[in-house]
Amino acid sequence: MTRVLGWLAALALLAGLGMAFAVAPREATQGTVQRIMYVHVPSVWVAYCAFVVVFVASIAYLATRAEAADRLAHASAEVGVLFTGLTIATGSIWGKPTWGTWWTWDARLTSVAVLFVMYVGYLLLRGMIDEGERAARYAAVLGVVAALNIPLVHFSVLWWRTLHQPPSLMKPGPSSMPPVIVRALLVNFAAFALLYLYFVAKRVRLLRLEGEAGA
Amino acid sequence: MGDNWGFVLAAYALAAIVLTGYWRHLVRRERELNAPVAGHPPGAPGAPPRQQ
Numbered sequence: 446m447t448r449v450l451g452w453l454a455a456l457a458l459l460a461g462l463g464m465a466f467a468v469a470p471r472e473a474t475q476g477t478v479q480r481i482m483y484v485h486v487p488s489v490w491v492a493y494c495a496f497v498v499v500f501v502a503s504i505a506y507l508a509t510r511a512e513a514a515d516r517l518a519h520a521s522a523e524v525g526v527l528f529t530g531l532t533i534a535t536g537s538i539w540g541k542p543t544w545g546t547w548w549t550w551d552a553r554l555t556s557v558a559v560l561f562v563m564y565v566g567y568l569l570l571r572g573m574i575d576e577g578e579r580a581a582r583y584a585a586v587l588g589v590v591a592a593l594n595i596p597l598v599h600f601s602v603l604w605w606r607t608l609h610q611p612p613s614l615m616k617p618g619p620s621s622m623p624p625v626i627v628r629a630l631l632v633n634f635a636a637f638a639l640l641y642l643y644f645v646a647k648r649v650r651l652l653r654l655e656g657e658a659g660a
Numbered sequence: 661m662g663d664n665w666g667f668v669l670a671a672y673a674l675a676a677i678v679l680t681g682y683w684r685h686l687v688r689r690e691r692e693l694n695a696p697v698a699g700h701p702p703g704a705p706g707a708p709p710r711q712q
Contacts, residue, residue, distance in 0.1 A: 462672075477663040481671040488675075527682055531675055538671045542664040640679065647686045654693040 447650070450643040457636035461487075464629035472626075481539040483629055487637040489532040489557070495525030495641060496564065496595055503588030506581060512656070513649075515581040518588050520648035522567050524641055529561045544608055552601040553609035560598050563591040577656075 465483035472479035502518035505511065536554070537547045548554065567587050574580035602611045613621045620627055 471663075477665055478667050480668050484671055484675045527678065531678055534674055534678075535671045538667050538674070542667050644682065644686065647690070651686065651689055651693065654690070658693060 447643065447646045450639060450646060454636060454639035454643045457632070457639050461629075461633035461636040464632045469626055469629035470623075475543060478539065478542050481535055483633045485532060485535040485539055486630060487634040488528045488535065490634055491637045491641045492525050492528040492532055492560075493595055493599070494638070495521045495528060495645075496560070496592055498645075499525065499564075499567075499588045500592035503585035506585045507589075510578075512581075515585065516649050516652040516656075517645070518585065519571060519652055520645045522564050522584075522588065523648060524644045526561065526564045526568060527644075528637070528641070529557065529564065533557060533561060549608055551607040551609055552605035553598070553607050556594065556598040556601045560591075560594045563587075563594060567591060 461483065465480050469480070469483070471477055498521040499518045502514045502521065505514040506518060533554075536557075540549075541547050567584055570587060571580050571584045574583060599612070601607065602609050622630075
């Protein structure tokens with residue numbers, strides 16, 4: 446099953462590349478550099494989803510003490526950190542030619558950086574506590590608290606004046622983007638979502654093996 | 661605004677390196693956990709669990 450997910454993700458990523466470079470048109474204002482959007486935006490959407498999974502799995506763990514819920518939260522946090530890091534790095538590369546700077550402390554960039562640091566902290570917390578049950582419990586509490594930052598990140602561009610543009614798609618009302626660009630974005634999001642599922646399935650299995658090997 | 665292909669390629673190359681690197685890390689770790697420990701044949705007490 447995991448292998449099938451991996452192949453599906455690989456095929457979807459190829460389709461996503463095709464959509465980003467062969468189907469989607471060159472954007473009129475920014476030119477070719479706008480194609481970074483097809484990796485930057487799906488990365489942050491997948492990171493949002495990953496941290497929502499951490500939130501739900503953490504609540505499930507606190508309610509049931511099921512190890513499977515803890516493993517899911519741990520795996521999803523790790524993969525979420527990976528995609529958040531990718532979001533920040535690709536955003537920085539996109540920022541230099543469009544804004545003239547690699548980084549600025551505006552509300553969106555700062556709130557994403559805080560989100561990244563919080564989940565890196567979540568992973569460090571897990572690593573610092575030797576006793577498995579206590580590590581899982583503390584991490585679950587942090588997994589619930591850290592999720593409060595997700596709406597802050599998303600709405601930061603609406604609540605404060607920022608250099609970062611407001612959302613074009615995940616907002617009330619019709620999209621301000623042409624349908625062909627929306628389709629390319631959604632194909633890339635589907636590819637990244639499949640990759641997320643593949644990574645999480647693999648990481649959950651590894652966590653189970655590590656638990657059995659350590660027991 | 662110019663096309664800035666260098667920035668586009670940098671972003672996609674970075675994504676490819678990061679995602680492939682993480683995938684390779686998972687595969688390597690899985691192989692380590694499935695490898696039999698010296699002196700403990702697979703399935704014996706003390707040996708790591710086998711892939712199902």
